[in-house]
Amino acid sequence: xxxxxxxxxxxxxxxxxxxxxxxxxxxxxxxxxxxxxxxxxxxxxxxxxxxxxxxxxxxxxxxxxxxxxxxxxxxxxxxxxxxxxxxxxxxxxxxxxxxxxxxxxxxxxxxxxxxxxxxxxxxxxxxxxxxxxxxxxxxxxxxxxxxxxxxxxxxxxxxxxxxxxxxxxxxxxxxxxxxxxxxxxxxxxxxxxxxxxxxxxxxxxxxxxxxxxxxxxxxxxxxxxxxxxxxxxxxxxxxxxxxxxxxxxxxxxxxxxxxxxxxxxxxxxxxxxxxxxxxxxxxxxxxxxxxxxxxxxxxxxxxxxxxxxxxxxxxxxxxxxxxxxxxxxxxxxxxxxxxxxxxxxxxxxxxxxxxxxxxxxxxxxxxxxxxxxxxxxxxxxxxxxxxxxxxxxxxxxxxxxxxxxxxxxxxxxxxxxxxxxxxxxxxxxxxxxxx
Amino acid sequence: xxxxxxxxxxxxxxxxxxxxxxxxxxxxxxxxxxxxxxxxxxxxxxxxxxxxxxxxxxxxxxxxxxxxxxxxxxxxxxxxxxxxxxxxxxxxxxxxxxxxxxxxxxxxxxxxxxxxxxxxxxxxxxxxxxxxxxxxxxxxxxxx
Numbered sequence: 001x002x003x004x005x006x007x008x009x010x011x012x013x014x015x016x017x018x019x020x021x022x023x024x025x026x027x028x029x030x031x032x033x034x035x036x037x038x039x040x041x042x043x044x045x046x047x048x049x050x051x052x053x054x055x056x057x058x059x060x061x062x063x064x065x066x067x068x069x070x071x072x073x074x075x076x077x078x079x080x081x082x083x084x085x086x087x088x089x090x091x092x093x094x095x096x097x098x099x100x101x102x103x104x105x106x107x108x109x110x111x112x113x114x115x116x117x118x119x120x121x122x123x124x125x126x127x128x129x130x131x132x133x134x135x136x137x138x139x140x141x142x143x144x145x146x147x148x149x150x151x152x153x154x155x156x157x158x159x160x161x162x163x164x165x166x167x168x169x170x171x172x173x174x175x176x177x178x179x180x181x182x183x184x185x186x187x188x189x190x191x192x193x194x195x196x197x198x199x200x201x202x203x204x205x206x207x208x209x210x211x212x213x214x215x216x217x218x219x220x221x222x223x224x225x226x227x228x229x230x231x232x233x234x235x236x237x238x239x240x241x242x243x244x245x246x247x248x249x250x251x252x253x254x255x256x257x258x259x260x261x262x263x264x265x266x267x268x269x270x271x272x273x274x275x276x277x278x279x280x281x282x283x284x285x286x287x288x289x290x291x292x293x294x295x296x297x298x299x300x301x302x303x304x305x306x307x308x309x310x311x312x313x314x315x316x317x318x319x320x321x322x323x324x325x326x327x328x329x330x331x332x333x334x335x336x337x338x339x340x341x342x343x344x345x346x347x348x349x350x351x352x353x354x355x356x357x358x359x360x361x362x363x364x365x366x367x368x369x370x371x372x373x374x375x376x377x378x379x380x381x382x383x384x385x386x387x388x389x390x391x392x393x394x395x396x397x398x399x400x401x402x403x404x405x406x407x408x409x410x411x412x413x414x415x416x417x418x419x420x421x422x423x424x425x426x427x428x429x430x431x432x433x434x435x
Numbered sequence: 436x437x438x439x440x441x442x443x444x445x446x447x448x449x450x451x452x453x454x455x456x457x458x459x460x461x462x463x464x465x466x467x468x469x470x471x472x473x474x475x476x477x478x479x480x481x482x483x484x485x486x487x488x489x490x491x492x493x494x495x496x497x498x499x500x501x502x503x504x505x506x507x508x509x510x511x512x513x514x515x516x517x518x519x520x521x522x523x524x525x526x527x528x529x530x531x532x533x534x535x536x537x538x539x540x541x542x543x544x545x546x547x548x549x550x551x552x553x554x555x556x557x558x559x560x561x562x563x564x565x566x567x568x569x570x571x572x573x574x575x576x577x578x579x
Contacts, residue, residue, distance in 0.1 A: 193498070375443060375500055382441025382504035384471060384479055385533070391475060409476050412445055414498050 001312075003118035003150075004111075007259050008314045015315065016053050019262055022287035023050055027059075030293040032077035035070050056262060056285065061271070061296045064097065067238070071095040078102055078291045088136045089237050097237055102291040106145065109240045112257055113146020116246035119255060119314070120231035122176050122206055124151030129168060131179040131187075132211075133159040138241020139211050143178050146243060152176070159183075162190040169202050176206040178233070178242075181214040181222060182423035185354030188225045189414060199227035208233050210242060212423060213322050215340055217347030221354065232321055238297055239284055245319050253306040253318030260288045263317060264296070265305060268326050279304045281326055282319070300326045302338075330360060330426060332369045337402045339425040342371060345397045351379045351390055355416045359427045367430055370407045371398065377413045437508050437575050438487045439549065442480045443500035446472060454480060457497055463490050466575065467549065469536035481534065483508075483549060485576050505555045508575050510568040513539050513546035521548055521567070528565040530558045547575070 002008040010018065024047040030036035031046070039060065040046065049058050067075065076083075078100075085106060088098040101109070122128065128147045134140030134156060147154040157168055165187060168174065179187070184207065191198050198204060204226055209219070210233030222230050234254050235242035244261060245254035256263055262285040265274045274280035282299045302325065306318040324338035331337070339358060346352050353374030361368050373394065375387070391408045399405045417424070444450045451470070458465065464485040472478035484490050487503060494501035511521050518537065532550040540546035547570055552558035559569060 189498075193496075377495065377498065377500040380441075380443050380500035380502050382439070382479065382481070382502040383533075384473070387443070387477075387479075388473075388475075410443075411477070412443060412450070412498075413500055415445065 002314070003115040008115070008119075008316065010259070010315055012315065015258055018259055019053055019287060020050060022259070023047075023053075023056065023262060023285065026285065026287055026289070026293045026295065029077050029290055030295055033075050033292070035066065035074045036077075036293075036295065053262065056264070056296065057273070059296055061283065061298050062294055063298050064238075064300070067097050068095040072098050075292050075294070076100055077293065083291055085141075086136075087138045087141075087237055087241060090136075099237055099240070100291045101240075101289075104290050105240070105292075108260065108288045109142065109243060110145035110149045112240070112260055113142055113243040114149035115257065116233065116243045117146055117150050117152075117208070119246050119248045119312075120206065120208060120233075121229070121249045122147075122150060122152065122208075126152045126176045126206070127155065127172055127174045127203075128152040128176045128178070129155040129157050129165070129172075129174040131157050131159060131165055131177060131183065138235065138237050139178070139180075142235070142241040142243060143208075162187050163194065166191060166194065166196065169204065173203045175203050176208070177204065178208040178210075180212045180423070181209045181218055181230075182212060182355070184209065184222050184226070184230075186418055188354075198225070202226075204228045207231065210234055213324055213328070213340055215344045215347055216321065217344055218354075221347055234319070234322065236299055236301070238294060238299070239286065240289070244284070248310065248312040248314065250311050252310060253320055255310065255312075255314050255316045256319050258316045261285065262287055263305070263319075265303070266298075268298075268300075268302075274304075276305045277307050279320075279323060282322075302326055328426070330428070332360060332367050332402075332404045335403045337369070337404065341401050342398060342406075343425070345401050346371075346373060346394070349390075349394065349397075351376055352394075353413055355414075355418070355423070356425070357416050357427060358425055359429060361429045362431045368407055369404055370409060372409045372411045372416060374413050374416060375410050436555075437483075437506050437570070437572055438503045439506045439551070440482045440484060440487050440490045440494065441502045441504045442482070442494060443477060444480050445477045451480065453497070454482075454494065454499065457493050457499075458482075458484065458490060461486075461489060461493055467536060467538035467547075469534070469549075471534070481536065481549075481551075483538075483575060487576070504551065507550050507552060507555060507558055507562065508570045509548045509550070509562060510570050511537065511546045511548045513541070517546065518548065524565050524567055525550075525562065528561040528567070530561050532558070 027047040082102045083100050085101045088096045130143045132139040207230040231247040235244040245256035264283040265280040268281040282301045285295050286293045301322045303319045303322050324340045353376050357372045359370040394408045466483040468482045470480050491503050532552040534551040537548045
C-alpha cells in the first residue's frame with residue numbers, strides 16, 4: 001500500500017547507508033557552486049569528510065541570510081543550460097529566495113509529491129482540485145506535477161474566485177482538494193452564502209492542507225465543516241516546496257522523506273543537536289537535488305521528532321506539526337508568544353469564527369496585544385451580557401496560555417481582512433522606544 | 436409574540452448604514468429603535484420593524500450577526516408623566532429588564548415602551564396581572 005514499497009519501508013540501517021551515499025553526492029554537487037565551493041575548500045571539507053550520518057555535524061549551517069547574500073546564482077552548481085525551472089519567494093523582506101531545478105530535480109520532486117499524496121490516501125481515481133496560486137509559488141506547480149504523476153484527474157484551479165471553485169467542484173465531482181487552511185474557512189462561508197452544504201452537495205472526501213502553520217483544532221474544525229479528512233502537508237521553497245513531509249491516513253505526524261532529506265533538530269540558540277522528542281529548529285539537507293543542493297539549511301520552523309513507529313509501516317521518521325517559525329515569535333511584556341498558541345485557544349471556543357488578527361500596539365507607552373476575533377453569526381442572540389462573558393472568557397484563557405493579558409475585541413463575522421494568499425495573523429504597530 | 440431584531444455592530448463608520456440599506460431595499464419600516472454602545476468597540480442595535488422575520492433573514496444573508504429576540508411591548512400614554520406612571524406599575528409588578536426603549540405617539544395615543552426582560556413569559560404574566568396592556572403584534576408592526 002505504498003507508492004514506493006522498498007524506499008518507504010527501508011530498515012534504519014539501510015536508510016542511513018543510502019543517506020550517507022547521497023550526502024556524499026550532494027557535497028560533490030554543492031562544491032560546484034561558488035558558495036559551497038569556496039567555503040568547503042577554506043574549511044578543508046569534502047565528500048570524504050562524511051562517513052556516517054552524524055558526520056554531517058562537521059559541516060557548517062546554511063541560513064536564509066546566506067541565500068540572500070548570494071542571490072541569485074551563488075548556490076547554483078550547474079550551468080543555466082542544464083536548468084529547466086526556478087521557483088522563488090516573493091522577497092517582500094529582502095532579496096527573494098530563489099531555487100533552480102534541473103530535469104532530475106523536477107522529476108524527483110514530482111515523485112515525492114506523488115508519494116506524499118498516495119500516503120494521504122489520494123489515488124488515481126480521484127479528481128483533484130488544486131486551489132493554489134500557480135507561478136513562482138511552489139504550491140501550484142508542485143502539486144500539479146505530483147497529482148499528474150499519481151494519475152488523478154487534475155483541476156489546476158488556481159487561487160481565489162470562490163464561486164467558481166465551488167462550480168468546478170460540482171461540475172467535475174471533485175473528490176480531493178489542496179488549499180491553505182485559512183482559505184477553506186473562507187470558502188465554507190461562500191458555500192453557506194450560496195445555500196449549499198459541502199457535506200451533501202459535493203463528493204469531497206480528502207483535503208490536503210498546508211503552506212500555513214495551523215493547529216490541530218483548526219484541522220478538526222475544517223474536517224467537521226466539510227465532513228472530509230484533512231491531511232497536513234509540509235514543505236518550503238528552499239526544499240523544493242510541498243512534498244517534504246506529509247501525513248499518512250493515520251494522521252499522527254508528518255512522515256518526512258528521509259531518502260530525500262536529512263533531518264536534524266537543533267537548539268536555535270546554542271545550535272547543538274536536540275534530543276529526540278524535544279522541540280527545536282528543523283534543519284534539512286537535500287539528498288536528491290542536483291542543480292542547487294542545500295546543506296544543513298536552517299528552516300526556522302519549530303517542531304520535534306515524534307517517538308515510536310507509525311502503524312502504516314513506513315519507516316521514515318515523523319515530525320510533529322510545526323508549532324511555529326522561530327521568526328513568527330513575538331515578544332510582549334517579556335513573554336515569548338507564538339501565534340499558534342493563541343489560535344489553539346481560539347479554535348477550541350465554538351462561538352469564535354475562523355479568522356483572527358493579532359495587533360501589537362503601543363498604548364500609553366505600554367506594549368499591548370489586541371486580538372480581534374470574529375463572532376459566529378449564528379451564535380449571536382442579541383444578548384449583550386453573553387458577548388461580555390465571551391470577551392472575559394477569551395481574555396482569561398489566553399492570559400493563562402501566554403501569560404500576557406490580551407485586549408479582546410469582538411468583531412463582525414467576515415470583517416477581518418481576507419488576503420488571497422497566506423493569512424496574516426500578526427500586525428506589528430509598536431513604536432520602537434529609544435532606551 | 437413580539438420580536439425585536441438585534442444586530443451586533445462594530446462602532447465603525449458605515450456599519451449602521453449597512454443595516455438601514457437592507458431595510459430600505461426591502462421597504463421595511465422602522466417603528467422604533469435603540470443603539471447600545473459598549474467600551475469594547477462594538478454595540479447592539481435593536482429594531483422594532485414592520486416585518487421582523489424578513490428583516491432578520493435579509494440581514495443574515497448579508498453576513499451580519501442578527502438575531503430575533505423576544506420583547507414585551509407595553510402600551511403607554513403619551514403625556515407628561517406617562518412613562519413614570521407606567522414604570523411605577525412595572526416596579527410594583529416586580530419585573531426587571533436588561534434593556535428598554537420607547538416610542539412616543541401622537542394625539543396622546545400609540546406610544547409604547549419596549550422591555551427586554553430575562554424571562555419573557557414570567558414578565559408578561561406579572562404585567563398582565565398588574566392590569567397593564569401588552570400590545571398585540573399587529574398593533575406593533577402594522578400601525579404608523
